[in-house]
Amino acid sequence: MHEEYVQSAKRALEEGRPQDAIHVLEPLADDGEDDPELLVCLGIAYVQAEMPENAVRILEQAETMLEDHCVVKMFLGRALLALGKFSYAEDMLRESISLDPNEPEAWSDLSRILYRQRRYKEALRLLEDGVHRFPDDPSLMGLYALTLYRLGDYTAATEEWARVHRLRPDLMAAISNYAYLLLLQDRTFEASPFVGYAMTMDSGDYRVLILQGEMRFRSGDLDAATESFLRVVEQDPENIEALSRLALLFHMARDHEMFRHYLSRAEMLLGRDPESWRGLCEAYSRLGMPRRYVECLISWTQYDKGAAAPWVALAAEYDRQGLIERARNAWRVVFELRGYVKIRCPKCEDETRFPYDENLGFDVYQDTCCRSCGKTINMPRGLATY
Secondary structure, eight states, X not given: OHHHHHHHHHHHHHTTOHHHHHHHHHHHHHTTOOOHHHHHHHHHHHHHTTOHXXXXXXXXXXXXXXXXXHHHHHHHHHHHHHTTOHHHHHHHHHHHHHHOTTOHHHHHHHHHHHHHTTOHHHHHXXXXXXXXHOTTOHHHHHHHHHHHHHTTOHHHHHHHHHHHHHHOTTOHHHHHHHHHHHHHTTOHHHHHHHHHHHHHHHTTOHHHHHHHHHHHHHTTOHHHHHHHHHHHHHHOTTOHHHHHHHHHHHHHTTOHHHHHHHHHHHHHHOOSOHHHHHHHHHHHHHTXXXXXXXXXXXXXXXXXXXXXXXXXXXXXXXXXXXXHHHHHHHHHHHHHHHSEEEEEOTTTOOEEEEEOOTTTOOOTTSOEEXXXXXXXXXXXXXXXXX
């Protein structure tokens, strides 16, 4: 008789009704029913209903009855991930992938664990493989783009968000991240239609207002930019990126009282969110405060261990100040964190990425030749800073 209940529950899961599946199967499990198919189905329902504690209990029971079951391990890994038990979840997901590498959700969940643990280099390698296997999976592609962003490879991250947008034109995450990265690279003209599109989708969302403010700032419309960032702070008083921009804008307007007010607020709120460090660091750079800029970048490297982005900025700043050995060491850290060297030709803008050998190293002050146009690339000018 329970087979009919299991089939009914499966239909409920397929139709996105996990609570109905739980309603059908939970009484049977509570009565001591130990059919593994029933337990697996109930465990999946718990995962989908965001009840990870129950899911772990049921799926661990199912796992003892089913040897090397990739689906059980995948959903058990997902439930453990929701509970923050990253090490155990990672083991389950790696086992699931080794048993059946054709399930993209397992790749996404494992990549998410590595990303949350700030093991960006490992996440990058896994995601490169995953995106190659599943080239049309927006979840994997989005995680790949986010990982590239943390590694400071903005051009590659931009290309990946563009691919996600082509697959899912109405996905706000793709639109906003793509536009934001274009703005960070001062590609304002390219960003403009995407910022406009985001505004038509949700003009009141603070993340869209940040895009609008950044667009206005980089276009030179400083009063309008101030208005946008003030609206962000109204919704999110602890948004350090907006506070940092407001400090800079009021400094440019020669309103020193408001400049100190917003800069002080940003500094007091600075925490472990990597984006908060990026916003304040850039403010120090634009304000002409090199010492505090370097200090902020160093703090960023400590709070977002595994990220190459702050090291790239630090290397460029050391080189600008003529601190050659510090710049050389910072670039070495960048290469180690990424696992590759990225060179951009200033003449034809061709980008080259090649694996970094930690034993051989790479001399950042040795000029090289562009593979595309054949011109000499003066180093470290040719090392891409975004």
